[in-house]
């Protein structure tokens with residue numbers, strides 16, 4: 001059966017197809033956001049739904065003891081290749097292959113929306129007392145005309161609600177605190193095609209429809225005055241971050 005772009009399950013599983021593309025095009029996360037997400041004195045950190053290791057690399061660079069849990073074999077293989085300093089394990093947010101009270105922080109980048117309600121209690125289980133759940137999404141800032149047009153094309157016909165929304169980790173955590181960090185990723189305009197193609201919506205579309213949308217991206221890159229002929233442009237993002245601490249005695 002072909003994947004259904006309106007199915008949350010098929011969309012979550014689609015990353016298996018796009019690992020190399022994902023690694024080469026998706027943005028990383030700003031250091032200021034990672035600083036804010038991590039609790040003071042954190043040593044052992046779980047990057048949950050780590051993908052190809054975009055955030056994992058930032059955590060390893062800080063000298064932390066990093067475990068990366070990711071269900072997709074292809075994404076995990078890419079992570080192991082690019083981020084040998086982390087321990088990469090197969091697993092999901094609903095079944096984390098770690099002992100109780102074993103990490104100081106669980107960070108979730110661009111993935112909380114794929115988790116089921118079984119995830120928060122499982123995250124609480126692996127956190128040490130006083131440990132922190134940190135959640136981040138990079139959201140394109142569509143205040144710029146070409147970014148707004150790019151965003152319209154890649155979401156056209158998408159029946160699933162936007163991924164980014166205030167997370168609700170539930171009764172085992174303190175109410176989440178929110179902060180936004182504005183930043184920009186310098187990219188070659190031609191990268192926009194691969195960035196679009198790495199998204200779960202395009203990965204699950206029938207080939208002909210996907211190619212139509214990608215052709216529109218090519219056209220945007222070739223004709224928009226702020227993109228055409230430019231070697232590099234800044235793609236503006238807001239890193240939308242939430243943090244919540246696990247409550248005592250809730251394991």
Ligand SMILES: C[S@@+](CC[C@H](N)C(=O)[O-])C[C@H]1O[C@@H](n2cnc3c(N)ncnc32)[C@H](O)[C@@H]1O
Nearest residue numbers: 012015049050051054072092093109110111114
């Ligand atoms: C958009 S990618 C984000 C990857 C990485 N965190 C990053 O920031 O680049 C979403 C990831 O969530 C993973 N995922 C989907 N459902 C999951 C679940 N229930 N538990 C853990 N990971 C899941 C996918 O395999 C994919 O690697």
